[in-house]
Amino acid sequence: MGWSHGCYKLAQVKPTIVLLEDEPDIANLVTHHLEHAGFAVHTCSAGDSVVSWARANSPALFILDVMVPGLSGFDVCRRVREDRTLAKVPIIFLTAKAGESDRVRGLELGADDYISKPFSPRELVARVRAVLRRFEQPVSANITTPDFSLDSDAVTLTVRGKVVDVTATEFRLLHFLASHPGKAFTRDQVLDAVWRDLAFVTPRSVDVYIRRLREKVENDPEDPRYLKTVRGVGYKFEAAP
Numbered sequence: 185m186g187w188s189h190g191c192y193k194l195a196q197v198k199p200t201i202v203l204l205e206d207e208p209d210i211a212n213l214v215t216h217h218l219e220h221a222g223f224a225v226h227t228c229s230a231g232d233s234v235v236s237w238a239r240a241n242s243p244a245l246f247i248l249d250v251m252v253p254g255l256s257g258f259d260v261c262r263r264v265r266e267d268r269t270l271a272k273v274p275i276i277f278l279t280a281k282a283g284e285s286d287r288v289r290g291l292e293l294g295a296d297d298y299i300s301k302p303f304s305p306r307e308l309v310a311r312v313r314a315v316l317r318r319f320e321q322p323v324s325a326n327i328t329t330p331d332f333s334l335d336s337d338a339v340t341l342t343v344r345g346k347v348v349d350v351t352a353t354e355f356r357l358l359h360f361l362a363s364h365p366g367k368a369f370t371r372d373q374v375l376d377a378v379w380r381d382l383a384f385v386t387p388r389s390v391d392v393y394i395r396r397l398r399e400k401v402e403n404d405p406e407d408p409r410y411l412k413t414v415r416g417v418g419y420k421f422e423a424a425p
Contacts, residue, residue: 199244199311200224204234204260205278206252210301211247214278217305218312231255235263238270240421245316247308248295250286258293264288265294271349272339274315278303284388296353318352318379327362329410329423332401336361341400348400353378358394358401361411365423368414394419 201218205211206229215225224245228234229308232254238246246264248257255263257277264270274296279286282300290298296315299308333341334355341350341358350358357378361369369377371387393415400403412422 188284188359198224199316200226200241200396202234202243202246202256203227204231204246204248204252206230206249207255213320214303215309217309218250221309221313223312230256231251231260233266234260238264238273239267239424242269242360245272245312246273246275247278247312250277250281250290261290261295265349265351268349273353274318275351276315277313278308287386288388288392291389292396292397296351314379318356321354325363327359327361331403331409335341343401352391354395354400357390358397358411361419361421365421368420370418373419390419 196391201223203211203214203218203225205214205227208229211227211229218225223244226237226241228237230253233247234246236339246260248308250257257279261275261277264273264275275294276299277290277295278299278301280301284302287300296318297311299311308331322334323372326336332348334341336359339352339355340351341348341355359372360374360377375387375389378425393410395405396409398411401410402408410422412420414420
């Protein structure tokens with residue numbers, strides 16, 4: 185099978201992972217380990233065709249390189265998060281752009297994990313499984329505040345009467361904090377509770393997700409009503425009066 189700047193399908197077994205990677209050796213290595221772990225892989229060597237294919241095929245997860253022909257991985261991530269049919273699909277970056285600013289940018293765009301090259305294929309598979317488990321593990325009670333509500337069955341966030349797209353990671357983080365009103369948590373405690381077995385995520389990631397959630401639920405993200413910073417500790421959820 186030849187290599188092209190489009191996409192080709194390697195398997196029809198579910199769940200399917202979309203891999204955006206323009207280096208054939210890396211694509212083959214990732215594909216081999218993911219297929220051995222029980223996934224199907226649909227590989228794209230350029231970013232332009234990823235979203236249109238995904239709309240038609242409902243993948244379980246995206247793995248995106250950043251520096252690829254056509255749309256960059258960052259651009260693809262942005263388009264996925266803006267697409268109502270794909271917005272909740274988890275995204276992992278797998279890229280040589282290893283700087284802190286690149287990682288923060290990826291998380292701010294809505295990624296669920298960020299892996300730097302060079303990488304361990306076994307670690308990649310473990311992190312794929314960990315992200316998918318986070319999506320499969322339901323939270324229990326619904327939560328309602330004067331400004332927003334969390335529906336645990338549908339995994340939806342409604343803010344002032346309007347359904348707002350939210351990733352599973354964002355949903356679990358907001359639900360966790362809102363389930364413990366008034367209690368301050370350190371970043372490490374939040375990581376343990378929300379990310380669980382995903383021990384590769386850094387405490388800085390919590391800051392990025394809190395910022396994203398404030399932009400979605402707060403009237404004024406710069407002066408938050410609900411998601412409060414506790415100096416020297418971490419964060420807490422302030423219950424409505």
